[in-house]
Amino acid sequence: MFTLSINWLAVLLSTVALQMLGAAWFMGVIPKPYALALERTDLVDRKPEPIFIAGPLLCGLVVTVANAILLRSFHIDTMPDALVFGAISGIGYLVATVFNVAINPNIPRPVLYGAINAPYFLLSNLVSCAILTAMP
Template structure:
């Protein structure tokens, strides 16, 4: 049987850190370019609906749980290895998915969408892996 022991506090802290990073990124650093990429400049400066706060936080919790399980299953416990894992999974899965989501008819500026979203997801994945490894 396959079982993993995870540090629940580290998982919650990692997800919270990703949420805070997301708030800084999307509400402080790139709100105008993000709205432009979505073709929704009417949203700049408006308070986001609860779904747009809670939804990403739940998604980051899922990503964090995935990272925690993979780091443990792969016996990655050294910070340099965790950061390599975070970079590989960040680029190979998350950044690629960001660009894949961007390439649809509902995103008027797909390249801009990918370019401004990808750094957040890559950095947040690295932060997640670092926190999970530091607290393992």
């Protein structure tokens, strides 16, 4: 049977950190380029609906739990190793998925969409891995 203990306080703190980083990124750093990538200038300065707050929170929790399980499973317990893992999984899964989502007919400017979203997902994964490793 597979059993693995993870630090749920670290998971909670990481999830909150990702939510705060996401709010700063999408509401403070890139709101205009994001709207431009979607050709939806009506989104700028618009208050987000509850799903746009709860959805990323839940997704951040899922990513954080996955990171916690993988870091423990691979016995990654030093910050440099955690950041390498975060970079590899961030680029290999999250950044690649952002660009894959972007290249569909509903995203009018896929390269811009990927270019402005990918850095957040890579950075958030690095932050998640750092918090989880700092709080074993």
